[in-house]
Amino acid sequence: MSDLEKFRAEVRTWLDENCPVEMRDGDITAEGQCWGGRQWEFQSEVQKIWFERALTKGYTVPTWPKEYGGAGLSGEEAKILDEERQAINARKPLSNFGISMLGPALLAYGTHEQKQQHLTGIARGEIRWCQGYSEPGAGSDLASLKAKCEDKGDHWLINGQKIWTSNADISDWIFCLVRTDFDAPKHQGITFILIDMASEGISVKPIVLISGHSPFCETFFDNVKVPKSYGEGNASVVGEINRGWDVAKNLLVHERGMLGTMSPLRGTTGPENLGKFAAEQIGLDAAGRLDDPALRQSIAQAELDNWAYNLTVERLTDEANAGNGLGAKSSMLKYAASELTKRGTELRMDIEGTTAATIGDDGIEYGSLANNWLYNRAYSILGGTTEVQFNIISKRVLGLPSQ
Amino acid sequence: MPLLLNEEQEMLQDAANGFLTEKAPVAAFRKVRDNKPADGFCRELWLEMAQMGWAGIIVDEEHGGSGFGYVGAGVLAEQMGRNLTASPFFATSVLGATAIQKYGTKKQKDNNLAAISSGEMLFALAVDEGPRHNPARIKFLAKAAGNGFVLSGTKTFVIDGHVADKLIIAARTSGAEGDILGITLFLVDADAPDIMREHTPMVDSRNAANISVDGLEVTGDDILGELGGGYGALEGILSAGRAVLSAEMSGSAQQVFEVTTDYLKEREQFGQKIGSFQGLQHRAAHLATEIEMMKSAVLKSLKDLDQDFENAGMTCSLAKAKTGQIAQLATKEAIQMHGGIGVTDEYDVGLYFKRVHVAQQMFGDAGFHSDRWAKNSGF
Numbered sequence: 016m017s018d019l020e021k022f023r024a025e026v027r028t029w030l031d032e033n034c035p036v037e038m039r040d041g042d043i044t045a046e047g048q049c050w051g052g053r054q055w056e057f058q059s060e061v062q063k064i065w066f067e068r069a070l071t072k073g074y075t076v077p078t079w080p081k082e083y084g085g086a087g088l089s090g091e092e093a094k095i096l097d098e099e100r101q102a103i104n105a106r107k108p109l110s111n112f113g114i115s116m117l118g119p120a121l122l123a124y125g126t127h128e129q130k131q132q133h134l135t136g137i138a139r140g141e142i143r144w145c146q147g148y149s150e151p152g153a154g155s156d157l158a159s160l161k162a163k164c165e166d167k168g169d170h171w172l173i174n175g176q177k178i179w180t181s182n183a184d185i186s187d188w189i190f191c192l193v194r195t196d197f198d199a200p201k202h203q204g205i206t207f208i209l210i211d212m213a214s215e216g217i218s219v220k221p222i223v224l225i226s227g228h229s230p231f232c233e234t235f236f237d238n239v240k241v242p243k244s245y246g247e248g249n250a251s252v253v254g255e256i257n258r259g260w261d262v263a264k265n266l267l268v269h270e271r272g273m274l275g276t277m278s279p280l281r282g283t284t285g286p287e288n289l290g291k292f293a294a295e296q297i298g299l300d301a302a303g304r305l306d307d308p309a310l311r312q313s314i315a316q317a318e319l320d321n322w323a324y325n326l327t328v329e330r331l332t333d334e335a336n337a338g339n340g341l342g343a344k345s346s347m348l349k350y351a352a353s354e355l356t357k358r359g360t361e362l363r364m365d366i367e368g369t370t371a372a373t374i375g376d377d378g379i380e381y382g383s384l385a386n387n388w389l390y391n392r393a394y395s396i397l398g399g400t401t402e403v404q405f406n407i408i409s410k411r412v413l414g415l416p417s418q
Numbered sequence: 419m420p421l422l423l424n425e426e427q428e429m430l431q432d433a434a435n436g437f438l439t440e441k442a443p444v445a446a447f448r449k450v451r452d453n454k455p456a457d458g459f460c461r462e463l464w465l466e467m468a469q470m471g472w473a474g475i476i477v478d479e480e481h482g483g484s485g486f487g488y489v490g491a492g493v494l495a496e497q498m499g500r501n502l503t504a505s506p507f508f509a510t511s512v513l514g515a516t517a518i519q520k521y522g523t524k525k526q527k528d529n530n531l532a533a534i535s536s537g538e539m540l541f542a543l544a545v546d547e548g549p550r551h552n553p554a555r556i557k558f559l560a561k562a563a564g565n566g567f568v569l570s571g572t573k574t575f576v577i578d579g580h581v582a583d584k585l586i587i588a589a590r591t592s593g594a595e596g597d598i599l600g601i602t603l604f605l606v607d608a609d610a611p612d613i614m615r616e617h618t619p620m621v622d623s624r625n626a627a628n629i630s631v632d633g634l635e636v637t638g639d640d641i642l643g644e645l646g647g648g649y650g651a652l653e654g655i656l657s658a659g660r661a662v663l664s665a666e667m668s669g670s671a672q673q674v675f676e677v678t679t680d681y682l683k684e685r686e687q688f689g690q691k692i693g694s695f696q697g698l699q700h701r702a703a704h705l706a707t708e709i710e711m712m713k714s715a716v717l718k719s720l721k722d723l724d725q726d727f728e729n730a731g732m733t734c735s736l737a738k739a740k741t742g743q744i745a746q747l748a749t750k751e752a753i754q755m756h757g758g759i760g761v762t763d764e765y766d767v768g769l770y771f772k773r774v775h776v777a778q779q780m781f782g783d784a785g786f787h788s789d790r791w792a793k794n795s796g797f
């Protein structure tokens with residue numbers, strides 16, 4: 016048996032012995048996840064047990080070094096763990112922005128002390144992070160951001176506004192892009208800074224979306240004092256001052272990778288596939304075909320596209336693990352995943368027709384199909400719009416010239 | 419197992435790329451197209467390919483093949499798609515070899531596989547009887563007579579039918595047109611006097627033939643696979659064909675896309691490279707993404723054929739559906755993005771457009787395969 020096969024066998028046994036059956040329901044909705052953080056309350060005792068068992072193995076962040084709470088797995092081993100976890104339909108023990116975004120950036124740019132504090136806090140589910148990138152005037156053109164950060168000797172002073180901050184109201188810390196030099200070219204005056212959301216002067220205001228209430232907020236910084244350092248070797252700034260764009264970009268690649276590898280049709284429709292669901296709802300004609308030929312064709316096409324997409328995630332991950340790296344191809348996955356995700360709920364809305372479009376007196380219920388369908392419009396906007404991904408693919412993958 | 423080529427397969431890819439760009443590039447295809455040799459391809463070149471083990475690429479080593487399996491066949495087909503190589507590879511080494519190796523008796527294997535591998539014997543598969551692929555709609559009759567059968571009927575679009583030494587004919591031994599049961603495959607000599615073959619070159623200069631048979635007497639020994647249960651074998655052969663054709667189309671699509679992006683970086687209008695116009699960039703980015711999807715589907719279908727041949731049918735349909743659409747999009751966009759020169763014969767992009775169109779029609783287009791997928795999934 017090769018080392019990897021041995022590892023697979025071990026993982027399988029470990030999962031079998033440690034993952035509670037209740038956590039094997041394949042739930043990948045936001046509601047079903049364990050998010051962690053100071054305000055976190057486990058939804059059930061088994062969710063807590065599953066989290067704690069994974070934590071002792073380092074499996075909340077399998078690829079991170081052991082000293083920061085991970086299991087130190089290689090890419091190939093992590094893929095095996097993921098495959099085996101999915102094979103029994105187990106939920107992830109912990110998911111959040113700290114794991115998928117800040118962690119990888121800190122691994123690349125953080126000092127040992129920064130990693131010690133922040134990575135460990137993420138791995139243990141103690142600190143929940145939010146992302147302070149976008150501003151009202153800086154969306155796709157993120158580098159034009161204006162939140163002002165002044166050097167006041169022993170601390171930084173921050174004034175400005177962020178928008179679209181997911182879960183700002185329930186997060187403990189924020190990783191933030193701020194402007195430290197207003198005279199330099201726009202990419203060269205940005206700094207990446209870590210801020211405690213409990214700091215005086217920070218206030219948040221939730222945003223209501225077309226889907227109803229949402230976890231997105233406007234975040235205001237009014238004379239917020241941020242310490243220069245959280246301890247020896249543990250600055251609040253990650254990377255160099257005015258060089259935060261490097262860190263920001265590194266993080267965005269991981270964000271796209273994360274957004275690009277979620278399983279679109281599954282995520283929005285549950286494990287049942289669309290065609291089967293449609294057959295139950297609509298019925299079949301005498302020849303055994305869905306009694307709605309145009310819808311049948313659209314569903315078949317979406318399922319095939321979804322399948323090809325899943326295979327592409329697999330192939331590109333294998334390519335990345337083999338050392339060629341995913342690089343800007345993460346933009347392709349992000350684009351494909353977000354468009355498929357939208358199509359998945361659009362089709363489901365079509366299948367359920369007027370039933371799904373009926374919301375009742377209490378408005379759009381959280382977690383309902385209509386809620387998902389509406390919310391999914393955001394997938395091709397957040398994390399960089401589809402058009403922005405196209406720009407990146409044109410430039411970085413295809414090498415097409417700029418105007 | 420990773421969804422990637424292994425080292426050996428990568429070496430095969432490099433070798434194929436080197437050989438074909440030197441010996442059988444698009445210029446060589448143009449010669450065949452313009453000179454119209456009766457065979458429709460170059461025999462010497464085919465023997466050279468056979469010597470490298472390509473003719474017997476899926477044939478096991480005990481029968482003189484190189485045992486590379488379907489991933490190997492796909493690797494070759496992809497390079498042929500890139501170079502528009504004219505050869506009997508598809509009909510003989512994929513369809514013929516699959517039919518004999520997977521469904522032949524020991525005697526049929528002994529009589530045919532070595533001759534396929536050496537490049538001496540050419541095969542053709544005769545399935546369709548109308549302009550659109552439909553393997554169940556078989557009227558071609560095999561009437562029981564004495565100890566054997568008498569074959570009569572017509573077949574259309576038989577790839578390499580005009581040069582084949584052997585024909586595999588899907589005939590009806592019972593049931594009605596459209597029934598899956600009652601189809602039987604026969605392996606017959608193509609030069610029998612009761613067989614009429616009419617060469618029908620396609621728009622991409624691919625070789626095909628219409629075949630009509632009038633009272634050909636055959637025996638039970640000429641049956642390939644099961645009497646009346648030939649549809650299963652036919653599906654297996656078609657699946658292999660679909661996956662390898664998809665690999666060919668994938669090669670054509672990738673090649674034409676690379677040529678197009680190069681052109682976008684070169685051509686100037688309005689004082690700048692046309693590749694700097696966002697109207698073109700976004701279409702190229704979309705296409706590049708779809709090409710990645712297509713490549714994954716193709717590789718998976720080939721791997722499935724190697725690992726679990728009997729159950730690979732749906733992945734092969736996925737590959738054929740996806741490549742049919744994407745390769746067509748790639749060739750259409752190639753012409754459009756080349757502007758006026760894109761519709762000239764001198765530029766190669768139009769040749770790819772034609773090649774992909776025919777490959778797409780062969781063994782089911784995207785609509786056929788998404789219908790098949792839906793049926794198989796119970797809706």
Ligand SMILES: Cc1cc2nc3c(=O)[nH]c(=O)nc-3n(C[C@H](O)[C@H](O)[C@H](O)COP(=O)(O)OP(=O)(O)OC[C@H]3O[C@@H](n4cnc5c(N)ncnc54)[C@H](O)[C@@H]3O)c2cc1C
Nearest residue numbers: 146147148149154155179180181393396397398399400402
């Ligand atoms: C639900 C949701 C959650 C989010 N969560 C977060 C978060 O947690 N933290 C955070 O920092 N941000 C978050 N965002 C913000 C998100 O990253 C931005 O919305 C996104 O980058 C687009 O910016 P914008 O909304 O200002 O649109 P704009 O940039 O104004 O874009 C408007 C339109 O113009 C197009 N466009 C813009 N520039 C170009 C160009 N160069 N070429 C072609 N077309 C172009 C866009 O594609 C779009 O169609 C979230 C957004 C949403 C909707």
Ligand SMILES: Cc1cc2nc3c(=O)[nH]c(=O)nc-3n(C[C@H](O)[C@H](O)[C@H](O)COP(=O)(O)OP(=O)(O)OC[C@H]3O[C@@H](n4cnc5c(N)ncnc54)[C@H](O)[C@@H]3O)c2cc1C
Nearest residue numbers: 685686687688692695696697698754755756757758759761
């Ligand atoms: C069959 C045929 C008959 C013709 N007949 C005549 C005739 O009788 N008389 C005559 O004078 N001409 C004729 N033409 C020429 C025709 O008008 C040109 O081919 C056409 O204007 C495109 O120019 P081009 O071929 O140089 O392509 P290009 O201009 O080089 O275009 C290449 C690609 O770049 C795209 N592109 C170019 N600029 C931009 C931009 N700013 N933004 C986005 N995309 C851009 C184009 O859409 C195209 O996809 C004919 C052409 C053909 C094919």
